[in-house]
Amino acid sequence: MASREIVRYKSPARSAFSVLVILFLIIFFVWTVLPLAIMLITSFKDLLDAFKLPQEGDWGGVGVMFDFTPTGDHYIELFTEKHFGVYMRNSLIASLGSAVVSVFLGSMAAYALSRAEFRGKRDLLFWIISTRMAPVVAVMVPLYVIFRSSGLVGTLPGLILAYTTFNLPFAIWILKGFFDNVPYAIEEAALCDGCNRWQALRMIMPLVAPGVGAFIVLCVLFGWNDFLFASIIGSGGAKTLPVATAELVQPVKIQWGSIMAAGVITTVPMMFLGLLIRRYLVTGLTMGAVRE
Amino acid sequence: MATVTITDVWKYYGKTMAVKDLNIDVRDNEFLCLLGPSGCGKSSTLRMIAGLEFISSGDIYFGDVRVNDVPPKDRDIAMVFENYALYPHKTVFENLANPLKFQKMNRADITERVEWAAEMLQISELLQRKPVELSGGQKQRTAIGRAIVREPKVFLFDEPIAHLDAKLRSHMRGELKHLQRRLETTTIYVTHDQLEGMTMADRIAVMHEGVLQQLGTPGDIYNHPVNEFVAGFVGEPPMNFLDCRIERVGDSVSLVNDNIKLVLGGDQVRRLEEKSAAGEVRLGIRPDDLSVEMGRDHGFAIDAKIFVTEPLGGDMLVDAELGKDRVTVKRKIAEMGQPGEPCGISLNIEKLHVFDRESGEAIF
Ligand SMILES: Nc1ncnc2c1ncn2[C@@H]1O[C@H](COP(=O)(O)OP(=O)(O)OP(=O)(O)O)[C@@H](O)[C@H]1O
Ligand SMILES: [Mg+2]
Numbered sequence: 212m213a214s215r216e217i218v219r220y221k222s223p224a225r226s227a228f229s230v231l232v233i234l235f236l237i238i239f240f241v242w243t244v245l246p247l248a249i250m251l252i253t254s255f256k257d258l259l260d261a262f263k264l265p266q267e268g269d270w271g272g273v274g275v276m277f278d279f280t281p282t283g284d285h286y287i288e289l290f291t292e293k294h295f296g297v298y299m300r301n302s303l304i305a306s307l308g309s310a311v312v313s314v315f316l317g318s319m320a321a322y323a324l325s326r327a328e329f330r331g332k333r334d335l336l337f338w339i340i341s342t343r344m345a346p347v348v349a350v351m352v353p354l355y356v357i358f359r360s361s362g363l364v365g366t367l368p369g370l371i372l373a374y375t376t377f378n379l380p381f382a383i384w385i386l387k388g389f390f391d392n393v394p395y396a397i398e399e400a401a402l403c404d405g406c407n408r409w410q411a412l413r414m415i416m417p418l419v420a421p422g423v424g425a426f427i428v429l430c431v432l433f434g435w436n437d438f439l440f441a442s443i444i445g446s447g448g449a450k451t452l453p454v455a456t457a458e459l460v461q462p463v464k465i466q467w468g469s470i471m472a473a474g475v476i477t478t479v480p481m482m483f484l485g486l487l488i489r490r491y492l493v494t495g496l497t498m499g500a501v502r503e
Numbered sequence: 504m505a506t507v508t509i510t511d512v513w514k515y516y517g518k519t520m521a522v523k524d525l526n527i528d529v530r531d532n533e534f535l536c537l538l539g540p541s542g543c544g545k546s547s548t549l550r551m552i553a554g555l556e557f558i559s560s561g562d563i564y565f566g567d568v569r570v571n572d573v574p575p576k577d578r579d580i581a582m583v584f585e586n587y588a589l590y591p592h593k594t595v596f597e598n599l600a601n602p603l604k605f606q607k608m609n610r611a612d613i614t615e616r617v618e619w620a621a622e623m624l625q626i627s628e629l630l631q632r633k634p635v636e637l638s639g640g641q642k643q644r645t646a647i648g649r650a651i652v653r654e655p656k657v658f659l660f661d662e663p664i665a666h667l668d669a670k671l672r673s674h675m676r677g678e679l680k681h682l683q684r685r686l687e688t689t690t691i692y693v694t695h696d697q698l699e700g701m702t703m704a705d706r707i708a709v710m711h712e713g714v715l716q717q718l719g720t721p722g723d724i725y726n727h728p729v730n731e732f733v734a735g736f737v738g739e740p741p742m743n744f745l746d747c748r749i750e751r752v753g754d755s756v757s758l759v760n761d762n763i764k765l766v767l768g769g770d771q772v773r774r775l776e777e778k779s780a781a782g783e784v785r786l787g788i789r790p791d792d793l794s795v796e797m798g799r800d801h802g803f804a805i806d807a808k809i810f811v812t813e814p815l816g817g818d819m820l821v822d823a824e825l826g827k828d829r830v831t832v833k834r835k836i837a838e839m840g841q842p843g844e845p846c847g848i849s850l851n852i853e854k855l856h857v858f859d860r861e862s863g864e865a866i867f
Contacts (some may be wrong), residue, residue: 396588402575403582403651405605417592492827 221310247478254471255281261467284336285472294471295455295476302451304367304475305441306434310427316375317382318390319419322412323395324383326398339380347377347439358444365447373444374434378450382426389422390415424488435481505565505656505689506531513563514547514713521547525561532687534680536704538694540736544713545693546585549659553582565656576605581609581650582659585693587642589634589649595621598631599648606653620648622794624679625671635672636851640667647675651682657682658690665696674700685712689716699736701725709733731863734787734856737794739818743793743830747785749775757859758786762825763805765852774867784866791831794849797840801847808847812839823848 219225243285253261260279289295303393328467354373363369393415397412401411416423456473459466507529514522522544529535537545550556552563554575563570570578589598599617604658608616612684621627624644634642643666669845680703683690694700701721709716709724709732717729728734734742747758747765756775757766765786767775786805796803799862807823807830821832823846830849840846857866 345567394586395589396584396586397590399553399575400582400584400590400600400649402555403553403580404602405576407574407576410605414590 218277241337243272250471250474250478252276254468254475255279255283256468257284258468284478285468289469289472289476293455293459295452295473298450298452299456299466299476301370301445301449302453303369303480305370305374305445305449305451306431308367308371309378309434310430312371313378313382313430314376314386314423314427317379317426318386318419320383321378322390323388325387326395336384339383343380351443355443358368364444365449367449370434370440370445370449370451370496373440374430374437378430378433382430385426386419386422389419392420428488430482431484435477473478507657507691508550508564510562510563512548512551512563513559514551514556515559521713522551525713525715527708527715527718528738529689529691530705532689534683534690534692534703534705534770536692536694536700536707537698537710538697538707538736539710539716540695542712543710544867545695545710546661548710549582549691549693552657553580554578554624568738575807579656580659581653581657583646583650583661583663585661585665587634587646589642589645591634594631595637595645595648598634598645599630599652602649602653616652617648618654623651623682624648624675629699629769634801642672643667644675647679655688658688658692660690662693662694663692664699665694677705688858695827698739701737707737709736711736727865728856729865731785731787731858731865734858734865738789739833740790740833742771742787742789742856744858745788745825745828745830747784747786748782749784758784758855760826760828762807762828765832765850765855766825767855768852771857771867773853773857778859778866781859781861783860785858785863787858788830788850788854790820790831792851792854793830793832794821794851795832795834796847796849797838797844799845801845803847804848805848807843807846807848809840809844814839821846 256279263275263278265275324332354376358364358369360371363372397418398411401414402408406414420461434452436453437451438453438457441449441454444452444458445451452473456477457472459470459473507527509525509527509529512522512525513520520601525544525548537548540786541546547556554570554573554670558571565578567817590601593601596617598621600613603613603616617630618627621630624647626641626644626648629641629645634645635643643663647663650660650663660679664672667675676699679692692699692703701724704721706718706720707724708718717724717733719727724733726736728737731744735744745760745761745763746844747763750759750764755766756772757764759765779857794803795807797809805825807825810822810824810829812822813820817836818833819836819839821834821840823830823832825848830848843862855867858864859866
């Protein structure tokens, strides 16, 4: 196979363009990182320091934003008085649980849909993705009724089920793309080598693993950041981090410090997850993108 | 002990017919070659034998066992795929070791077998590489390796050496034939290269458009092709064909067209009468059974003009024009001659083939 080097040819237009690109990247970087930085800094300030802001347009006065004595009080408060440990656990269980269930069921279904030919396959595929076409709020009320009558409201299994309902169609579609990219001949070779169907599927799993890994992350992110399901179906027994954070906004007093700290707590684990599987994320998503 | 019997097998892909009413019995320890042009249903046949393709109708037996419903892993076959089908995430070594692992062979034996196969295929240096890091020919040899590390009941090869260079191909022809003789394993070998069929096979099955044309030893196929298709497909350079009519004058029967008049021998005449051949026939003659002499004073019966000459080292090919027909002649190398120059041709009437012009069936 030929290598995939991208050959570049120098020209003045190209050099000018790359300067523009770098400029754009700098602006983009500030744009995305600044809010996170402010969140992080503010979470270590007490309420007085948090509102020490420079005058508008006074760029020299930016320094006052960094003039504070750091305090971990907000974090301590969140984990002691406000039970954020429990909410974090709920978030983890709900998002990971749904990710694992979605990817497991999804890859089974995707494998079958990728390999088998049968009448109505295209319709079935369309039906599967069509369940994702309505906005979540549109189905919220009926879903809530169903969940309540089955006693799933306010429970973690209920939340996992709700997320799975929404992750699974996606999982099937995306993973089917990954399976489609694995030539069937490889399984045929495995069959001749003495595998049965399951063993043959296991032989090709490493080839779709990047895709599966990447998709697990997407599922986890969906569950972890979800607010709508969590606030309605999870309300009560299965409160997750976004819901708990929202509850810090109380009519009398908006607890900015705690909210910022909660934001950090919610963001950091996902960032680590992202870093951890960054490698797979990249190869995974591009592998599905091109047809070889 | 493994015979493979194919009885009345048909293969349809949707409405496309790939194999039509195929009957072949492959004998124990036989090297059988399925030969035919692209798209004639060779791979389909092989894949049905492997159990990778449904059999639309008919039966396949291994020995006395009907295997239509036996999954590939229980058929004890080793197959080399047309498109290699290597495991992309495994090294060459692991690719070769995979079938042995499923046979629960122990590690030391596996290593020994794999190294033996790699050596024979000249890929010992590549054992730690992944398939993406291999050239086409190296991949193909890896694919062969994965089959020959085993000692199965039946070897199934689908164009296993089509993508190797000429030298390596000739080396591999020898190696595979030697291996088959040594292991005494029934082998079914698919190829579109008639040379591979002629050199390696015990028997050749020539297929065309899903239909078995002829099944016989390489000698049979070469010397007694049953129809025009087989005659034209086997042999390099291919047989020459000329349209003729039969002319009877008294006792003598001859084949005639604008440029030639060939008086047939007694045996040949009898055969013509037996098959009550139509007046219009097609004559076939192999390039080796023609002679050519350059220049105007050639002393041969037929006048022709050189179209082109192609040196082959020790031999040469002369394409000569006979009126509007063109024939290829093979001879020892001599003076080349220029296009357009006159030459003379004679042909060995003993080696003549005659085909029915309508059906293509051989009359003799
Ligand atoms: N999966 C398929 N679906 C539909 N038609 C097919 C399929 N596989 C093969 N065919 C058709 O069946 C016929 C025989 O194909 P097959 O692959 O057996 O040919 P082949 O003799 O192996 O050719 P080649 O030498 O090119 O490999 C062809 O006309 C082909 O188009
Ligand atoms: Mg083929």
